Structure formats: C-alpha cells, structure tokens
Amino acid sequence: MSRAVLLHVGVIALLFALQFVLSDYHHLTLTRVMILSVYAIGFNVLFGYTGLLSLGHALFFATGLYAAGLSATYWGFTAPTAFAAGIAAGLAVSLLIGAVALRTTGVAFMIVTLMFAQAGHLATLYFGDITRGDEGIVLPEASRKFAMLGATVDLADAGLRFNLALVLLAVTIGVSLLIVKRPIGRVLIAIRENEPRTLMLGFDSFRTKLFAVVVSGTISAAAGAATALAFGYVGSTFASIQYSIYPLLWTLLGGAATVLGPVLGTLVMFHLVDLASGYTTASLLVVGVVLVLLVLFFPKGILGTVRARWLPWLP
C-alpha cells in the first residue's frame, strides 16, 4: 500500500475513533461535516482537478436532496431506495446541465451554471405546493427506518447515522483517489492546465469535461440525498446561492485539487462559523471575509500549501 492510500485509510480510521470520545454536540456536528465534505469533494473534482468553476452546484446538491426527500414523502420510498433515487436524479441532471453548460467556457460557464442553479432554486419555490418552499418538509419517520441484514436501521439514531455518513465519506474519498491516480486524472489536470494542448494530444476534452461534471454532480447529489435522509428535512435554502458557494469556500480553504482538502476545509469552516456565532448572528459575514482573505493571501489553501512546501506526494 502506498503512503497516500495509507494516509487516507488513517484519516478514516481516526474519524471512526472520534465517535467514542466526542460530546453529543460535536458528534452531531461531525456527522454533518462528513456529509457536507462529500459535497465538497464532489465540487473539487470539477473545480480543483478539472479547473472548471461552477457557481451552481447547489442545483446538483438540491437535486439529490429533493429526489430523496420527495420520493420518501410522497411515494413512500424507504431510505435506501430514496438514496438511490437521489443519485440517479443527480446523474441525469448533471448529464443534461453538463452537456449544455460545457458549450461555454470561462466566465460564461460560471454565469450559466449560476443561472441554472438560480432557476432551480426558483423552481423549488414555484412548486411550493409540493416542496413547501422555504418552510420545507419534515420527512415521515417511517421512511428513515429500513431493514438491513435482518436488523432495523433507524436513521434518527445518532450512532448509526454517524457511521453511515462515515461510510459514504470513505467511499467518496476512495472514488476521488481513484480518479486522481488513474490516467483519467492526468487528463483532467491537463485540461485545467492547457486545454488547447490537450486537444492537440488527441483527447476529446468535451467528453472528458462532461465526465467530470457528471462525477462531480452525482457525488454532490449523493451528499444532498444523504443530508435529506440523515436529518429528515428538505427545504429551499439548500438550493439557494449560498449552497453553491459553500463547497467553493470549503475547497479553497482546505486546498483545491487535494483529495482531503475539501474535508479539512469543511471541518475548519464549521468551527470558524461556530466560533463566530458567539459574536454575531451574521454568519455569512465570516464566509465573505474568509473568501476574500483566501483569494488574497492563501490561494492554495491548507493542504495545497502543505503539498507545495513539504509533501509533494500528497494526492
């Protein structure tokens, strides 16, 4: 096993061990962080590795969230099926959005993704009869209970929820690592660094970028579906522009184009907001200030800097 794989296994083991020492409050926060880290990792596949800045990832996150939440509420899906529905919807939506949005490049791509996400957010409000808009829906308790290996699993149970979130995170880290280490990862980075040259090496960059959007969007949708099922609530806020910006912030903070950066960034940001909530109710102020400071003084993020200075092998 290479040291890179060892490191990631170690991080997952550490997270597993933490559940036995954390207070209830931190236990819950870490569950949330792990699920949202999955979202950030998905974002990072597109932004960090492929160099495409989407300002509309909330659309993918909310697709998973609503597909899982609504199917559980209206069609009586239980958690595993609802989760699968979230992933399937994410796959379909990201394929569609990717195929359209990737016809643009640069600034136009950012604006197009932003606008699609805005249309998605407005749609959750417009279909308020079904989604209940900003107020949202609390999922039926029955949908969060399901049978697995003969036992009944209840997602309202904090311990179970924690470990399922950890499994999802571990799988996502694995996928991310696999992509980066495989030849496809090299092509993604090549597109980020110099797309015309990549074309002149015989790569169909459009299809490769579409692949990145779909992987990124589907992982984001999985995180959205997990959020809905783990916490039993879906609402329009999750589709709003903030939720497109959060993964950008987490990724930048932890280090874009590093596998663990998004996880670290999510964790650190949660603590920053937690700290700041003692002083101000305007928690988004912290988000804004951190964003500006990051682009000004710390563009590589935490792990990006660590890699540049000390650990060049860090994936």
Next chain:
Amino acid sequence: MAAVTLLKTEGLRRRFGGLEAVGGVDFTLTAGEIRAVIGPNGAGKTTFVSLISGRVAPTAGTITFEGEDVTGLPEFKRVRRGIAYTFQITSVFPKLTVFDNAALAAQSALTGGAGFGHGATPAAIEARAMEALTRVDLASRREQAAGTLAYGHQRLLEVAMGLALDPKLLILDEPTQGLSDGEIEGFIALTRTIATHATVLLIEHNMKVVMDLADRITVLDHGKVLAEGTPAEIRANAAVQAAYLGGSA
C-alpha cells in the same frame, strides 16, 4: 517503399479578415519522406500546418489524409488518426512533471484518446512515455516540473510528446529555434531516426538543418507555393533565390 500518398491538400485557403494567409495550396506528401516547408516570415507556413493539424479551419479547400477527407474533423480526431503537431511556441504543461507530460501523449496513443485508460495499464503507459523520454535524453529528469526545464529541453520534451503519440505524420514547427549548435546536431540525428517509421513535415528557418534533413522542400511565399523540389533543385531555383535565399542565407 512505394510512393504512397499520405496527405494531400487541394485548393487550401485561409483568410484572416482582409489578409489571405494561405491562398490556394495544392500539396502532396509521400509516406516516409522528410519534407521541409520554408519561406520568408509571413509566408503562411504556420497557418498552413495549422490547417493540416486542425487548429485552424480552412476558408476553402480540402485535406485528405490516407485517402480520407479529414477537412471537417476537429483536431483531436486528426491526432487520433496520426497527425501530430509540435508547437512553435513551446507549449508543454509547465506545472506537470516531465514524465506526466510524456505520459499524457503515451496514454492518448494507447487508448485512442479515450482518456479513461481503457486498454492501457499504467505500466504500459509508463513504458511508452519513458521510451520517448529516453530517445530525447530526458529520462533522468522525469520528476522535474516541465516549466523549470531549460528552453532547449522543453523543445525536446515537446518532440518527445510527439514521439509518444507514435504518429504517422509528425509536424515540427520550427523545432530548432533557440537551440544551441550542439543541440541542433542532436536534433538532426533524432529526426532521422523518427523518419524511419513516420513522415516528417518540418517548418524550419535554419537552412543547414533543412538542407541536411529534407528529402524535398516546398517553398511558400505570400500564401502560395512558389517552388517545390529536392534541396539541390531549390538551391538552384532563381525565383526562390530572389524571394528568399538571396536575402537571408
């Protein structure tokens, strides 16, 4: 080797605004030869090879490669068919390692540009990339970031990427520009070995390199073919001397 036509252009034109950079070029390339394209600055040489490689779309005319019309194909599909282009302005991936640069080309060739690595193990990609790097003598620098290489070495890496693609036609756009005399000698020897299994189309200003290497020479001037022939014929051509050689060589 029988004289098989590898590439043919008919009435190839490209207009930029009011300027016709390439004005109706009929051009035939025989498989296995080393062809040099020369001409004064602004003669349309780089535009001409850009049309062949697909970086620039023609205003009119057709391009046939191995008997098939490739005029409408995007550049990446032409690369997959075997037309490789090395850039005049060095355009390696500066932040990636020397190895990753060559490996990109190797995996493109091994997987038909699929990107996902189907049908190519990492070991096969590595072997092919290292073979190309060894041929240009850069194997020892494999872990260095390409952007930190000396200029001459970046040009060689560019050639190595062309080699790793294993093209049928390798287009070299001013490959010796900025190289030292010693490096140029090495480059001439390298090109000869490339030519044993690929056709080489060379844009070059250095007349010594052209005369040493080329089987035939095409002279472009004002976007049109002024003359074509063996090095001896071109050297003796009065029109060429007037337009070009008289001035600079």
Next chain:
Amino acid sequence: MTAAVLALMALGLSLVFGVMRVVNVAHGEFFMLGAVTAWAISHFVPGHPAVGFAAAFVGAPLVVGAVALGAERLVLRRLGHDPEATIVATIGLLFILQQLALTFFGPDARPVQAPFTYRVVFPWFGYSGYKLFVVAAAVALLVGAWFVLTRTKLGLVMRATQFDRETAQAFGIPVDTVYAAVFAVGAMLAAVAAVLIVPIQQAHYLMGLDPLLLSFIVVIIGGLGSLKGTMVAAVVIGLSDGVISVFFTPTLAKILGTLLVALVLVVKPGGLYGTAPR
C-alpha cells in the same frame, strides 16, 4: 419604468466587464448599499422629503463609489484582476456587504419618501409624477454616460484600455487608475439606480440579488461588454419583463427568463448583439 433603471444598473456591470474583463458579482450589493445609504441620509436630513432625497441622490453614490474604490484598491488590484480570483473575491464582497447591512440596518424593509407626490393626470389615466421623473432622470443619465463614453477623451481612454490593456499602458494610459475609476463608476451607476427606485420599492438588505440577475441577463443578451448592446437589451428586457408578467406569475417568469438567457449564452457566447470574444 423598470427598463430605465435596469439600464443604469446593467450599464455599470457591463462597463466593469467591458473594460476590466471581470465579473462583479457584488454589483447587486452596491445597488443595495445605495438604497440603504439613501434611506440613512434621507432619514437623518431634516426638513422636506425633497431635501433629504436630493442629499441622498448626491450622497449615496459617493458613499458607494468610495466603498467600491476601496474594494478595488485593497482586493481586486492585488489579484491582478484575474477573472476567476476576482469572481470569488466579489462573491466574498457580496456576503460581507449583505451581512453588514443586516447588522447595521436590520432585517426590515424601510421606505424612503418620494421627493414629491404630484400625480400627472392624463385624460385616460393617472400616473405618478415621481415615476415619470425616474424615467426622465434615468434616461438623462444614460444619455450622459453615452456621451462621456463615445464623445470625450475619458471615454476614449476607457475604450482603449478595453481594447488592449498592454498597448494602452504603452501609450501612457494609467491603466490602474482607469480600472479603479471604472469600478467605482460602475458601482455608482448601481447606486444611482437604487436611489431612484427606493421611494417606490423600499430598502432591504436582501434586495441586491434580483437586480443582479436581471443585470446579468441584460448584459448577456446585450453581448458581454458591449455598452450599446447593453442599453438596447435593457430597454427590451425591461419592457418585456412587464409583458411577460402579465401572462405568468413573477416566479415562473423569472425561471423562464433565467433559463432562456442561459441558453442564449450557450448558443451565442458573444450575446445577441455583441461580437464573439476572441
């Protein structure tokens, strides 16, 4: 009515993009800041509402311009106006301005009194005199901006910088100063639009997002960076916005509009009016 004010706001965004090649996501917050400042000024200036309004009309754009100038100096310039970093930084700015407004201004919507309430009565319908004033003022400002950009040396300098940054620098144009000025003027246009609209629409800390998206729409339809296109598009969209909302609910109209514009950008990256970049 919306068309004229929208055009002012979109012109600001388009100017910044056209000259500096950066997208200012915080543009909507400059609009909000203009409205909030207008409320603050008119609130604290005693006397007839018209006096307060006049003070706000001068003061709010100046305050907003100063804030924008500060942001440009402290942040954007240090980023070398890199498009991606700038967009991220202006997103940060968006949250900062919005949350500061929430902290100091509060979550409530607050009205500014119109300077006059005279009603113009036509034989067939009555019309608020203030609304007519808004249209006239916006049109006058647009014509003024147009004149400055196309007929004066200042406009020439801006257009030269837009055309080619390096060459402009070589010809002795102080590009940094032009950028700072353009960014400030762009923000001030948004602030003026806000001051004009605030007697009709109340000031609120979240009011920036909708006009930002509308401005994006206008700027995209008009062709990124094309000032002429922006103005034409603003009028067309401002008018059609009213027409569309007759047939659909406002939310549905917004959804359709947003999708439509995204598709325009996909099909014609240069916008309907502009020439494709590069």
